[in-house]
Amino acid sequence: xHSVRVLSNNKIKEIAKLHxxxxxxxxxxxxxxxxKAFEEAIKENIEIVGxxxxxxxxxxxxxxxxxxxxxxxxxxxxTTSSVCEVxxxxxxxxxxxxxxxxxKIILLDRISDPxxxxxxxxxxxxxxxxxxxxxxxxxxxxxxxxxxSCTGNFYKTPIIHIKNIEELKKLFPNHTFISTALRKENNIxxxxxxxxxxxxxxxxxxxxxxxxxxxxIADKNIILEMSKNVESLxxxxxASIIMYQLF
Numbered sequence: 389x390h391s392v393r394v395l396s397n398n399k400i401k402e403i404a405k406l407h408x409x410x411x412x413x414x415x416x417x418x419x420x421x422x423x424k425a426f427e428e429a430i431k432e433n434i435e436i437v438g439x440x441x442x443x444x445x446x447x448x449x450x451x452x453x454x455x456x457x458x459x460x461x462x463x464x465x466x467t468t469s470s471v472c473e474v475x476x477x478x479x480x481x482x483x484x485x486x487x488x489x490x491x492k493i494i495l496l497d498r499i500s501d502p503x504x505x506x507x508x509x510x511x512x513x514x515x516x517x518x519x520x521x522x523x524x525x526x527x528x529x530x531x532x533x534x535x536x537s538c539t540g541n542f543y544k545t546p547i548i549h550i551k552n553i554e555e556l557k558k559l560f561p562n563h564t565f566i567s568t569a570l571r572k573e574n575n576i577x578x579x580x581x582x583x584x585x586x587x588x589x590x591x592x593x594x595x596x597x598x599x600x601x602x603x604x605i606a607d608k609n610i611i612l613e614m615s616k617n618v619e620s621l622x623x624x625x626x627a628s629i630i631m632y633q634l635f
Contacts, residue, residue: 395440395461403438403465403477409528416480418530421472423447424540432543435479440465445473467532480530483519483546485559490518490546491586492635493563494627495556497602498524498593505529506537507624513544515631520547521588523556524599553601563588567606568630569598576608578633589630594623 395403405411406419417437420429423445429436430449439454441447442462447454454474462471494517499505505527512520522529526549535542550556563586566576581587590606592598612626621629 395455395457395465400461400464403440406477407467407532409531412480412528412530418478418480418535419467419532420476420478420535420542421466421468421474421532422536422539423474425535425538425542426474426476428540428542429476429478434476434481434543437477437479439474439476441474442471447474468536481543483548485548488519488548488559490560492516492518493521493560493588494631495521495523495550495588495590495602496526496593496627497590497599498596499526499591499623501594501623502527502531502533503537504594504622504624506534506539508627509534509538509545509547510541511624511628511631513541515635517545517631517635520545521556522547522549523590523602524551553605557605560586560588562586564607565590565602565605566608566610567598567603568592568610568612568626569603569606570611571603571609574607574609576610578610581608581610581634587634589634591623591627591630 406417412418426447427449430451436453440457441454442459443456459471466472466475494512496508499522509520527534529547564584565588566581567590569592590598590602612630
């Protein structure tokens with residue numbers, strides 16, 4: 389049986405604080421909303437602090453951790469404008485940088501849009517990427533918008549943060565670094581890139597493209613050919629197509 393109770397004002401405020409990054413960071417907690425996020429948290433054995441659901445919620449995965457709340461209470465603790473049926477609070481989980489055995493890697497340089505990051509995480513899971521690197525000053529991984537955009541694929545691909553070039557080169561000394569900048573030097577075809585066993589594909593930010601310091605360390609460069617009538621593609625679309633072509 390699910391427990392049924394009225395949430396105290398203090399409890400509501402405590403949960404609502406997690407809408408803010410500074411509290412998610414300090415408490416090492418996150419909010420995930422919706423049935424797919426709920427199912428993933430259970431399947432991936434995330435350490436769950438609390439699950440709050442409307443009485444109409446009928447989970448496919450059974451658990452005794454659910455607390456039934458009113459629609460009014462859900463509105464107060466949810467990060468979305470429309471009321472979700474279930475909300476999970478879990479402990480953040482990070483991939484250790486020690487002994488990473490990744491051959492197929494993508495790097496996202498200063499990515500800032502949560503929808504783009506969520507879509508790329510989904511595509512990475514679909515195309516068998518071993519790991520994702522968030523490089524430099526990128527968006528917070530545990531933003532509720534990022535988790536929601538992943539639609540249940542948040543934990544399927546390991547993700548790490550790397551702040552500088554020195555750490556990147558130290559962690560992956562034997563990988564071929566492939567940039568996706570629009571340049572003519574050291575270009576490689578998709579068929580030749582496929583043959584490289586250990587590769588790290590670098591994608592630039594939505595606003596600024598790939599940082600020059602990353603372009604400088606690239607061994608090869610790959611270009612996604614498209615019509616001259618189109619100036620550029622959305623980052624998540626471009627990354628997804630290249631992942632499909634290479635992996």
